[in-house]
Amino acid sequence: MMEIREIREKDYASAIDVSNIAIKELFGTEPAFDFNFKIKNVFVTPGNVTRAIYVDEMMVGLFVLTEERFIHNDKKKLNINFFYILEEYRTKENMVEVYKFIENFAYTNGNESIGFDSSLPHLSNFLVENIDVKQQSIHFEKAL
Secondary structure (H helix, E strand, O other): OEEEEEOOHHHHHHHHHHHHHHHHHHHOOOOOOOHHHHHHHHHHOOOEEEEEEEEOOEEEEEEEEEEEEOOOOOOEEEEEEEEEEOHHHOOHHHHHHHHHHHHHHHHHOOOOEEEOOOOOHHHHHHHHHHOOOOOOOOOOOOOO
């Protein structure tokens, strides 16, 4: 049975392990020397909503959300900034359950929409294929 809950201090070791696996899989590289410190900061940064995904009391994934307030009105948007779930748990049933949690969180906290991008391949592919989403913009970036 899946459970989604806040990442607590006692969860940090498992969350760091899952995060290390995610970095290796998603980016094809070993995490940087100070990665453990950086990821712990993500868990405690005010404004970040960090949640762990558990199956049978084992952490199998995690995600990070942030709320964005628009400057031109009172609306809010919930952004999915990071998402990872171990490969063997990427079933449609599990993905639906995680998305329902995120959608419920967004709704109960007064968000008008949920944003994500293609940098979250497992989640974004699932949402584009299974949930009624529409592309809003294309993100451009210039390296310095």
